Amino acid sequence: QKEVEQDPGPLSVPEGAIVSLNCTYSNSAFQYFMWYRQYSRKGPELLMYTYSSGNKEDGRFTAQVDKSSKYISLFIRDSQPSDSATYLCAMIADGSGTYKYIFGTGTRLKVLA
Amino acid sequence: NAGVMQNPRHLVRRRGQEARLRCSPMKGHSHVYWYRQLPEEGLKFMVYLQKENIIDESGMPKERFSAEFPKEGPSILRIQQVVRGDSAAYFCASSPSGTGGADGYTFGSGTRLTVV
Numbered sequence: 001q002k003e004v005e006q007d008p009g010p011l012s013v014p015e016g017a018i019v020s021l022n023c024t025y026s027n028s029a030f031q032y033f034m035w036y037r038q039y040s041r042k043g044p045e046l047l048m049y050t051y052s053s054g055n056k057e058d059g060r061f062t063a064q065v066d067k068s069s070k071y072i073s074l075f076i077r078d079s080q081p082s083d084s085a086t087y088l089c090a091m092i093a094d095g096s097g098t099y100k101y102i103f104g105t106g107t108r109l110k111v112l113a
Numbered sequence: 114n115a116g117v118m119q120n121p122r123h124l125v126r127r128r129g130q131e132a133r134l135r136c137s138p139m140k141g142h143s144h145v146y147w148y149r150q151l152p153e154e155g156l157k158f159m160v161y162l163q164k165e166n167i168i169d170e171s172g173m174p175k176e177r178f179s180a181e182f183p184k185e186g187p188s189i190l191r192i193q194q195v196v197r198g199d200s201a202a203y204f205c206a207s208s209p210s211g212t213g214g215a216d217g218y219t220f221g222s223g224t225r226l227t228v229v
Contacts, residue, residue, distance in 0.1 A: 004155070006155075041225075042222055043117075043119075043204055044204070046218070046219065099146055099158075099161050099169070099208075099218075100158045100161070100171075100172075103148075104155050105153065105154055
């Protein structure tokens with residue numbers, strides 16, 4: 001079993017839809033949670049990061065962490081065609097050094113105009 | 114302020130050749146991290162370096178791979194005697210301190226290595 005599971009998609013939604021992207025994980029030591037966006041042939045771009053449980057909002061993006069369920073989510077409101085990309089979740093375990101990210105495989109999102 | 118710079122963007126090598134990938138960290142950053150992204154897989158940690166020191170190379174294959182970050186110049190990821198399975202995108206990131214990862218660090222655009 002992988003430490004971090006992420007549905008590869010693709011996920012296709014119409015423009016303006018609310019998008020929900022999710023990751024599950026098995027290691028209860030994970031404390032830091034990040035979401036990256038990666039356009040084709042580009043490097044990952046940091047969208048959100050959170051520590052421990054709770055919600056964090058930034059513009060159209062909301063990140064949620066539910067440590068009791070070992071489940072994290074990224075919500076995108078009013079989705080735009082420019083949001084079409086692969087979304088990667090990443091996590092760090094306390095005590096492992098805050099540099100060794102464990103990534104999900106990424107979910108490909110297509111927002112249709 | 115330029116971001117993390119990687120070159121070359123694309124690199125084609127024949128089996129058995131050597132590949133050298135370069136990473137110049139953001140200005141003022143002295144910590145560099147290398148990750149590899151295989152097709153249809155997430156990024157996987159390879160190595161963490163500070164200037165002139167390897168801090169953690171637990172993700173590096175035991176043979177043919179090496180990394181350095183000299184006092185002057187970019188960090189280099191070196192792959193000797195490349196094989197087809199080395200074909201991947203290699204990304205580096207940098208931070209001003211070793212705890213920079215907790216805030217989410219910035220990746221370069223990557224080097225796409227193709228072994229033919």
